[in-house]
Amino acid sequence: MTATVDGSETSADSTSEWQQRIEGEWHGRPSLFDAEGNHVGYEHVVRASVVEDGVSRYWMRTHLEGSGPLRNRFELGANFDFGIVDSDQDRVYCGPDFYGTGQPYGFFVEANYYSPGWQADLRTWNQVLPDGVTQVYSSVLHDGWAVCAVFNGVYKRTFDHETNPETQTFVDEWIAAETRRGSTPQVLPTKESGAWTGTLSVEDAASQTTVGTTEVRIEHEPVSLLRARQRITWEGALDRSYALERYRDGARVQYDGPDVFGNALSYGRALFTSQHLMGPDARGVEKIRGREFLLDPETRDLSIVWQLLSGERTTHFVHGLLTWEPA
Secondary structure (H helix, E strand, C coil): CCEEECCCCCCCCCCCHHHHHCCCEEECCCEEEECCCCEEEEEEEEEEEEEECCEEEEEEEEEEEECCHHHHHHCCCCCEEEEEECCCCCEEEEEECCEEEEEEECCEEEEEEEECCCCEEEEEEEEECCCCCEEEEEEEEEECCEEEEEEEEEEEEECCCCCCHHHHHHHHHHHHHHHHHHCCCCCCCCCCCEEEEEEEEEEECCCCEEEEEEEEEEEEEECCCCEEEEEEEEEECCCEEEEEEEEEECCEEEEEEECEEEEEEEECCEEEEEEEECCCCCCCCEEEEEEEEECCCCCCCEEEEEEEEECCEEEEEEEEEEEEEEC
16 A cells, blocks of 8 residues: 555556556645635645555545635545546546546546535646656646636655655655745746747647657747747647747736737646647647646746647647746
8 A cells, every 4th residue: 555645646556657657655735726816725635545356446635724615615524535447548536536537648647537525527637747756736626617726736756755864854845845836826037038948748649649759949038027929839749830929917818819819827836728829830720728837936947738639629738848048
C-alpha cells in the first residue's frame, strides 16, 4: 500500500505506463478558487491504494482550509473511497465516491468523473513534466456546464519521505513555497519583452500515442500594463504560426486577433484558454482549449497543455514545458 499527498494514484500491482510514471509519493498544496477566479483556500490530500479482488481501490483523506460556501460544500467529514481499472487506454473510476474515466496521453492524463459527495462533475488534468519529478495538477469542478470551483497546484515526487530527514526538509520547503505561490494570479511580463521556448510532446488523440515533438516559441511584446502582442510558432510534428493581441482584465483575458479570437480565465497561476485560430494554417476550423500554468512567477516557466481541435473533434494533445528568455 502506498500513500500519496496529491490527486495522483499509486498501486503496487499496476502495470500501465502512466501508473509507473506516478509511482511514489507526490507532495503539494493545491489552491481552491471560486468560479470567478478568486482564491478562497488550500487543500491537503493524503491518498493510499490497496488491491481487493484484483481491483485497485483508493482512499483519500482531505484537509481543507478556507472559508465561505465552498468550504461547507467540500468538507465531507469522511475519507473518499473508490476503485479504478488501470490501463493506458481508459482508466475507469468505479465508485462509490468517484465515477468516470480518464485517458493517458504520454506524460499527461485527462480525466472526467463525478463526485457524489461534492455533487460536482470534475475535469482533471495531470501532467508530469520532463524532469519526471514535477506534476502539474488541476481539477475544474462543474455544476452541469457551469464552473463552480477549481483546484490546482504543483507537486514534487519522493520515494523516501518517511525515512529521510533531508527529503522531509525538502518537502516542507516545497509546501511553504507552494503556499506562497498558490494565490498568485497569472500576470505575464508587463514591461519586459522576451520569449518562451521549448520542446512539446505531440500526442495523437485517436490512438493515444506519441507521434513526435514540436519546437514552440511564444514571442511576447508588452504594449501596456494590460495588453501584449504575441507571435506563436510550432515547428516539428505539427507546424503552426499565428499572432494575437491579448488584453487582461482582472482574472479574464481576451484574444483580439489578428489570427486568434477567444478568451480565458485565470485561477491563480493557471490560465484556462479557449482560442479560435483564424490564420492560414488553421483555415478557420482549428481551435485550442488549453491550460497554461505559470509554475513560478520568478522564473516565468510555463507548463503547457493544448488540446487541439478540428471543429469539435480533438486531433492532438500538445504538452510540455516552456522556459522564459528575456529579449
